[in-house]
Amino acid sequence: MNTARDPHASHPTSDLGRRVAARRTRLGLSLEEVAERAGSTPGYVSYVEEQVPTPGIEFLVRLANALETTVQDLTGYTADLAPGGARAGYRARMEEIGEAECWELLDGHGVGRVAVEGRDGLMVVPVNYQVVDGALVFMTAPDSSLARASASGAEVAFEEDRMDEAFSQGWSVLVVGPVRTVSDETSAQRMKDAGHPEPWAGNGRDTLVTLSPRRVTGRRIRVPGTPGMPSGSAD
Template structure:
């Protein structure tokens, strides 16, 4: 639901405001909806996003819960920390994720990692991506490893994951298949209309590459009692 607050395209002036706005957009929530979840007012959510506030910890906790994240992530406390440093969960178990749910978890777009064969071995690097019609789309530089792989139709591996370190659980999705360069006008326009990914690394990456997966697999680690764990999961093998 779009609102008058959402249509302003304000100048966000704080790191907290940027993270709040980005997370709200990711969840597809309006400021009114976040305010209702957090027990606040839409105007205050706008203030948090657009100003340089220092809200109290009680409100930050409510806001993090409303945005289904943590205070640490909203405030950027862990932004420079490598993920996966927590301890394994008690009675954790791993389960396979079906292909349909794998695509749902990819959420249409994001940042993942791609593994490409180079002259001296495998190279793995982060890439912005968008899922379009059962393919993964990347924008890259014409002289990049990914572009060279696409020119020859080489096979690559692409991985995306999420970690909830507080509860020692998470998931990962792996796609394997050939990549190709997209050059015909109709395909380029179709992907552009769907919203091509914008690389964080900046301009000069205007070569469009698609990954057509022949294999889509996923795994999830669940910990009994953690959020999102179905009732009765404890004790299952």
């Protein structure tokens, strides 16, 4: 798997193109690797990312398979749907995930949820996060519940998950520990330079907060016969 920056990096102009490019980047695949998986050419995959609003359904299916996702996800059909609507898998089983794999699943950055004590009691808010030096880093507003909790070193819980609706399986990771505000400018700049802590919610969220993990746990739901799982008993 090629994780280096793609020399043919595209500038997607359609919703589909943005989703294809984002998914390819998340998997660490080059245009050539996606093209080989989809039975196409790097030039056409790049063309889809940059210019084609909607290619034919046959190619879309091959492209979704190459990117280990679904046509519905690539086209945005499921973007506004709450996850978890599919029926439970046959003979599904729950298993624990080790701490090392939990960090691998967090994948360095993304969007998760933080449970924190607010003015009106416990609340859960979505946050962009970055993993830096074994800690989770968030950007928040100076008057937010998360910022107030970090000023006192309070303990919070952070959760991230992924679901495979097609096979009714998925995983979740829980990180629990105290949060603190990063006031040292050198440390703050180093963390900002490390990657993607910027919040999707926009400007005004310039308070840097770190969560030092005290406990990292994870769980996974598996279904026999699905990709990566042998058929047969779930015992």
